[in-house]
Amino acid sequence: MATTPYLTSSSHWGAFEARTVDGGLEVRPHPADPDPSPILGNVASAVDPQVRILRPAVREGWLRDGPGPSEGRGREPYVEVEWDELIALLAGELRRVYAERGPRGVFGGSYGWASAGRFHHAQSQLKRFLTCLGGYVSAVGNYSYGATAVIMPHVVGRGVDVTSGLTDWPVIREHTELVVAFGGIPRKNTGVNPGGVVRHTAGEHLRAAVEEGVDVVTVSPLRSDSPGTTWLPVRPASDVAMMLGLMHTLISEDRHDPAFLARYCVGGHELTAYVTGRSDGVAKSAEWAAQRCDVPAAEIRALARRMAASRTLVTVTWSLQRTEHGEQAPWAGLALAAVLGQIGLPGRGFGHGYGSMADVGVPGAGVRVPTLPQGVNPVSEFIPVARVADMLLNPGAPFEFNGQALRYPDVGLVYWAGGNPFHHHQDLNRLRRALATVDTLVVHEPFWTAMARHADIVVPVTTPLERLDIGASRTDRHLVPMHRVVEPVGQARDDHAVLAELAGVLGVGEQFTEGRTADEWVRHLYDTWTGPVGERLGVELPAFDDFLASPLLTLPAPPADRTFLDRFRADPDAHPLQTPSGRIELYSATIAGFGYDDCPGHPTWLEPQEWLGSPLAARWPLHLIANQPRGRLHSQLDAGAESRRHKVAGREAMTMHPDDAAERGIAHGDVVRLFNDRGACLAGARLDDGVRRGVVQLPTGAWFDPVGDTGLCAHGNPNVLTRDHGTSRLGQGTSGQHALVQVERYEGEPPPVQAHRPPEFVERAGE
Structure with a gap:
């Protein structure tokens, strides 16, 4: 048996060691990780040639007819070509588009989850x-917290993370x-972090907090979101109504903090x-809230009284802002904490994202990680990331975003590297x-994902296992040497090598590479990073070769004593927030001035179009929650063993409640539609009776597997069902967490799952 030594590498779900054994890959957690993610079980599939793109490929129709709009994307077979031809075709098309349309005709549509490595970061390279x-x-x-990223700078200022x-x-x-905990604190998400995490500690802290007596009340339709014993199975999309009902009890019973x-x-x-109804004639009482959130009014009042009498932390998951009017949940959660008057006190106040990511509540080293300079993009036109289908379908159409009146650019070429929008985006038939x-x-893709299957020019690129890099997160305090564990699969090349060759053909090679190879760039990024960081931290950092020879680099740990807004609480005049008032803006005159009826000037209950309280529920009686999966990160390595x-x-x-299933004649293990x-x-x-009645839960990330033009995905991607609509005109974030649906048992032989198989290949016409 041929076996190589273990080498370190990293992923967005943790550092690990890997080696080849008789041609296969063996992966084990990094020894420094006390609580490794089970998603590491997918890593070995990254080198499986059955799911990899082995050679450059071009869609047959594009190769035959040339560029232009086409319904053939995602439907036509591919012709495999040599690298020289692919580079020539791609360089020629880039020349044409830049000459005819200019840079405003090119959309750089990457998304940044392809690698935990800081140099081979596809988004930065592109x-x-x-x-x-x-x-x-x-x-x-x-897509993670798009609404939050826009609303909260108005509320607490840009200087507050x-x-x-x-x-x-x-x-x-x-x-x-x-x-x-509105949305709970789902432990399954605490294994993941952009750039990875060496020591997973959030889950350990959460378990210990509960064991040491911290009472967690979970407000969620899913019991699995709860780490504690108290579960309030709220009606989905009604959290803001419940928050307002809690505030009403606090104010009406004089349990709030007016000072x-x-x-x-x-x-x-x-x-x-x-809240009291003086402004609109409707008191947001516990009874009013109960009608919307389906939690008894007595329980709402009892919880409000407990909150006022306890050292209370109000936390809101990121999932709650991935809905229509998603800006309201974090804003109302912060307002509830403000009404209690506990913001800035140790262990109390407001939190956003506990259970949404590994680094929330876990301090890093407080330094920037090595990054590849991207240069300054001279094009000012942009879109909010979740509005890509709107842009392509409505060139020149007006849209609003955060107080700006903008127009969608007219794009002719989409260049995508490092992401799969058929995971992140909504209404996938519309996206097609x-x-x-x-x-x-x-x-650019290592795998035959749905995005690769819709491409005209498919560029096979390597995975992190096939190249040298530095694994690092913006909030971790470790750097991981990411070694080249295996040789490139098939004819795959790394993104940098492909773009460097293209840049050379197009006359900007020296500008792009600065005369460095990929490995030389990795060394350069490390060497230019160590000096300033070592000086700031007062430590001597190892030379690059010594770093590569080590299992990891650990930076000094700051004290784990942060309290959200504690300096502001201690002296708001000396430490004002970067808001117009210098204070927390429970009412924002700026937002009110935008005149958005879907995002008024203070936290507001705005009934969503799709929820169990809407007229649409008579036709579509089940509320779908499309949350993050347990067995993978997003859609990454969906073919892996853990997935x-x-x-x-x-x-x-x-997952659905047994009673809902029984009404539809559905048994465990059935194929359902x-x-x-x-x-x-x-x-x-x-x-599972841990799902509230009337709710079904289907995780995101199954590789999209369309069955012809029927609109059906055979594999279970929920984004064929979710609505492609911005959270509001303010944030324009994704609203893909929720949708109304019906479910039925599938009768007959279901179509086979083809998602992990390569597409059809044909010979070039005339050959």
Whole structure:
């Protein structure tokens, strides 16, 4: 048996060691990780040639007819070509588009999850390359917390990080008595972090907090989101109504803190007038809230009283802002904490994202990690990241975003590297129509994902296992040497090598590479990073070769004693927030001035179009929650062993309450069809009374597997069902967490799952 030594590497779900054994890959957690993620079980599949793109390929219709809009994307076979021809075709098309349309005709549509490595970061590589060519239309924000990223700077200022600068877990363990967790604190998400994490500690802290007496009240339709014993199975999309009901009890029973509202906030008067009904004639009482959230009014009042009498932390998951009017949940959660008056006190106040990412509540080293310079993009046109289909379907159409009146650019070429929008985006049948409108779609991918299958030019690229890099997270305190564990699979090349060759052909090679190879760039990034960081931290950092020879580099740990907004609490005049008032803006005159009816000037209950309280529920009686999967990160390595372990009947598992299943004649393990007006998908049924009645849960990330032009996904991707609509005109974030659907048992022989198989290949016409 041929065996190589273990080498270190890293992923977004943790550092690990890997070696080849008789041609296969053996992976084990990094010895420094006390609580490794089970998702490491997928890593070995990254080198499986059955799911890899082995050679450059071009869609047959594009090769035959040339660039132009085409319904053939995602439907036509591919012709495999040699690298020289692919480079020539791609360089020629880039020349044509830049000459005819200029840089505003190119969309640099990468998304940043391809690698935990800091140099071989596909998004950075692509943006640097396109900047060298003259620029590109960019995307701003993210799918994870796009609404939060826009609303919270208006509320607490740009200098406050409400996604990773929150109260540390040790402080919660020591000082908190009660956590009221809207959306719960789902431990499954704490294994993941952009750039990876060496020591997974969030889950350990959460378990210890509960064991040490911190009471966690979970407000969620899913019991699995709860780490504690108290579960309030709220009606989905009604969290804001419940928050307002809690505020009403606090105010009406004089259990709130008017002094805190007056000293540290603006808008307390407007918020109180709305909650009590003075401004609109509708008191947001516990009874009013109960009608919407389906939690008894007595329980709402009892919880409000407990919150006022306890050292209370109010936390809101990121999932709650991935819905229509998603800006309201974090804003209302912060307002609830402000009404209690506990913001800035140890273990109390507000949190956003506990259970959404590994680094929330876990301090890092406080230094920037090595990054590849991208240059300055001279093109000012952009879109919010979740509005890509809108842009492609409506070139020149107006849209609003965060107070700006903008227009969608007219894009002819989409260049995608490092992401799979058929995971992140909504209404996938609409996305397919949108992708059909452009002249050319270029995709860099290691795997035959749905995005690769819709590309005109398919560029096979390596995985992190096939190249040298530095693994690092913006909030971790470790750097991991990422070694080249295996040789490139098939004819794959790394993104940098492909773009460097293209840059050379297009006359910007020296500008792009600066005369360095990929490995020389990795060394350069490390060497230029160590000096300033070592000086700032007062430590001597190892030379690059010594770093490569080590299992990891550990930076000094800061004290784990952060409390959210504690300096502001201690002296708001000396430490004002970067808001117009310098205070927490419970009412924002800026937002009110935008005139958005879907995002008013203070936290507001806005009924969503799709929820169990809407008229649509008579037709579509089940509320779908499309949350993050347990067995993988997003759609990455969906063919891996851990991802497959969570599937049912070879398809993504849909979980529903046994009583809802019985009404439909559905048994555990059945293949079921979920459907609405936008599309349908097949899934394997799993029954669990930990899902609220009227709710079904289907994780995101199953590789999209369309069955012809029927609108059906055979594999269970819920984004054929979700609505492609911005959270509001303010944030324009994704609203893909929720949708109304119906579910039925699938009768007959279901279509086979083809998602992990390569597409059809044909010979070039005339050969």
